[in-house]
Structures are given as C-alpha cells and as structure tokens.
Amino acid sequence: MDYEIFNLDDVTLQSGVTLPSAFLAYKTYGQLNKQKDNVILYPTAFGDQHVQNEWLIGSGMALDPEKYFIIVPNLLGNGLSSSPSNTPPPFDRAHFPQVTIYDNVKFQHRLVTETFGIQKIALVVGWSMGGIQAFQWGASYPEMVERIAPFAGVSKSWPHTFVVLDGMKAALMAAARFDSSKLNQLTSADMRAVGRVYGGWGVSHAFYREKLYRELGFESLEDFISGVWEDSFMNMDPHNVLAMLWTGQHADISANPTYNGDFDKALRSIKALACIMPGSTDLFCTAEDNEYEAKLMPNAVYNPIPSVWGHFAGRGINRIDNQFIDDNLKHLLARSTNE
Known part of the structure; x- marks a missing residue:
C-alpha cells in the first residue's frame, strides 16, 4: 500500500447522515519543515487516485518535494478513501450517503491540522474536481490558504x-x-x-x-x-x-452555512492569491465560467491554458500544456502574500 489512512471515526455529513468509521486515504511527498509553512495540498479529481496526480510532482518542478511538503488527499468515493466499494453495510454500494465537496474539504482540514499541526497552506492546487476543492479551501479557510490554483475546474457545478x-x-x-x-x-x-x-x-x-x-x-x-x-x-x-x-453535480463553494448560497460572496471572500487556469477549449468546465469567477476574487489572475486538449489540457498528458501549468505554478509560488 503506497498511501496512508487518516481515520475520521464517525462523521456527520452535510446531509445530516452519520457515516461510521470514515477515513481519508492520502499520500505525502517531501518533508514538512520546522516552521510548517512549506505545505502544498493537491486533492484528487473525479475518478482519480493519488498516483494520477504524480505527473505534476518532481524535482525542479513547481511541486518539488525537495522544497515542499505535498499532501494528496483522495476524494471520498474514489475507492481509496471511504467509498461505496469499501464501506460495509448498511452504507455499501448504492446505499453510500451523499458527500459534498464541503464535506471533503472539512475532512481534509482535519487531516492537515490533527495529523500534522499545520496552520498555513502555501498552495492548494487541483485539476477538475480537484480544482473545485481548491476553490472550496479558499472559501472555507480564507485565513489559512495563501494561494490557490484550480486548473480546468470551476467553483460550482454550473447548469451545463x-x-x-x-x-x-x-x-x-x-x-x-x-x-x-x-x-x-x-x-x-x-x-x-x-x-x-x-x-x-x-x-x-x-x-x-x-x-x-x-x-x-x-x-x-x-x-x-x-x-x-x-x-x-x-x-x-x-x-x-x-x-x-453526485458530489460533482452538487458542488458549489457557497452551499454551506458560511455563505448560505451566496455564490458571489463566497468568491469575494477568497483572500488567497489565485491563478485560475481553465482549458481554453474545455467544453464543460468552461473558460467563460472561470472568467466570471476570477473577476469576483480580489487576488485572482485569469490565465487560460491555450490548448485544443479541452478538459484534458489539465490531465498531464500533453507536454506543452503541462509546461504551461508548471510555469504558472512556479510564478504563483514566487509571489509574496504580502504584495
């Protein structure tokens, strides 16, 4: 097993349902420094597990494990964290409860604070549903998150x-x-x-x-x-x-007690330095949606990936797209939060 387990015990989900003996699977890369200020959080996307994130981690890259402590938490439902396929009755298979992005981020917050004692996160980055989680981190914990970089990910499931x-x-x-x-x-x-x-x-x-x-x-x-x-x-x-x-369809960074559905307020509340990178030809997490979101965020740069690879411009397959993302992450990490 190339990952670790954080036991959440019995958790009450946003739906009000209690999921017994819940857990997060996660993997770390690099070492946490004494100041605990070299932390990058990199949540997984729909259908992905931590190994699918590893293309963006490496020596000399923005997510360099020689410089940063990188935590990759697995999405609930992805087969490694608590999921329909690994949860015993009565919550197995089709009986698994509805889990929100808000739930995922709340549990990830427990992981980083309870396991590692982390109080500041230098960057939350993610592709697709990982990007939604980056937005949610920025909205849920604006004082903790210094930078976010969603790529090919929107901050809510827009109607299309x-x-x-x-x-x-x-x-x-x-x-x-x-x-x-x-x-x-x-x-x-x-x-x-x-x-x-x-x-x-x-x-x-x-x-x-x-x-x-x-x-x-x-x-x-x-x-x-x-x-x-x-x-x-x-x-x-x-x-x-x-x-x-279900998690993806009902994603919305404002669908929680903090913002009570005020989507624009949630976006305005994200204090983090942000680099928003939609795929320029993404057909369902569109650049236009991201442009709307970026305009409302006080510290956001909107920088579409110029690519014909659509949503998969953020998938780590095309070398030119990968370089674009890595370059932008390096630039973002070089920016001081005191600017």
Whole structure:
C-alpha cells in the first residue's frame, strides 16, 4: 500500500447522515519543515487516485518535494478513501450517503491540522474536481490558504456542467432501467456507455478534427474511444462513480452555512492569491465560467491554458500544456502574500 489512512471515526455529513468509521486515504511527498509553512495540498479529481496526480510532482518542478511538503488527499468515493466499494453495510454500494465537496474539504482540514499541526497552506492546487476543492479551501479557510490554483475546474457545478454529469449518470441509470432498487446489480461492464458519453466532453472538437489521438498511439477514432474512454471507465466501480457524480453535480463553494448560497460572496471572500487556469477549449468546465469567477476574487489572475486538449489540457498528458501549468505554478509560488 503506497498511501496512508487518516481515520475520521464517525462523521456527520452535510446531509445530516452519520457515516461510521470514515477515513481519508492520502499520500505525502517531501518533508514538512520546522516552521510548517512549506505545505502544498493537491486533492484528487473525479475518478482519480493519488498516483494520477504524480505527473505534476518532481524535482525542479513547481511541486518539488525537495522544497515542499505535498499532501494528496483522495476524494471520498474514489475507492481509496471511504467509498461505496469499501464501506460495509448498511452504507455499501448504492446505499453510500451523499458527500459534498464541503464535506471533503472539512475532512481534509482535519487531516492537515490533527495529523500534522499545520496552520498555513502555501498552495492548494487541483485539476477538475480537484480544482473545485481548491476553490472550496479558499472559501472555507480564507485565513489559512495563501494561494490557490484550480486548473480546468470551476467553483460550482454550473447548469451545463450539471447536465454533462447527468448524462454520464443516465448511462448507468439506463443499465438499471432507471430503477434505483436495481442499482446494486450494476457491474464494471455497465461503465462502457459512461465512457462513451464522457468521450464527447473530455477533449475538444479540434482535438478530434485534427486526429490528435494518433499522438497517443491510436490509429482510428474507434480505437481511441474504446482504448481510452471505455477502458478507463470500465476500471472504475459503478457505485463509486455514481457517488462521485453526485458530489460533482452538487458542488458549489457557497452551499454551506458560511455563505448560505451566496455564490458571489463566497468568491469575494477568497483572500488567497489565485491563478485560475481553465482549458481554453474545455467544453464543460468552461473558460467563460472561470472568467466570471476570477473577476469576483480580489487576488485572482485569469490565465487560460491555450490548448485544443479541452478538459484534458489539465490531465498531464500533453507536454506543452503541462509546461504551461508548471510555469504558472512556479510564478504563483514566487509571489509574496504580502504584495
């Protein structure tokens, strides 16, 4: 096992449901310094686990474990932290309770304060749903978080984002004939259709038009669809996916007692120095949505990734996009919070 477990014990979720013996899986890179001020938090995205974040961590990079103590907490529902696939009855599989981004961040806050005694975080960074968590950290703990850098991630599930995720959910509901009592019969094979739905959103029109899948070693469109989208989703547990889809659909940094749904107020309350990096051709976490958000944040720089890789400009696959993200993170980390 290449990760550690933080036991949360019995936790009351935002929904009011108590999840017994909950836990966060996490991995750390580098060493925490004596001042405990070299901390970077890097939450995982939908469907990802900590290993999928490692492309952005390395010697000489912005997230350099020789300089920083990097904590990668796994999203609840991703199969490593408390999830439908690893929770005993009565909260197993389709019975897993609804978990919010707010819940995730609250539990991550417990991890960093209770396990490590950390009071300041130099940077919270994340892709996609990891980006939403970065926004939530900035809104929930504005005095603690010095910088945030969401890339290809928005601060709430805007209506179109909700609909995209709903299409993925519908593919699984269709496999159960839209009968919620049959959801426990779902298998990984039912994830094939979910992968095909997501295939239309993960990358851009230009990516497909220019046949950039050939750069990944796929000769035909069909090979790419089956070899990337189908295969990656069929490796996921369908109940974990349903849980994470719910989390994503109901993400909103203002949906909590602090802001009571006042989204603009939540954005204005983020004091952190921020670098907002949407993919310029992202089809469902759009640059326009991020632009709106950045304008309301007092210390935000809006810097889209110029890429035809759509949402996957932030996935760590395309070298030029990776360099853009790393360069911007280095610039952000070099900025003093006393500016």
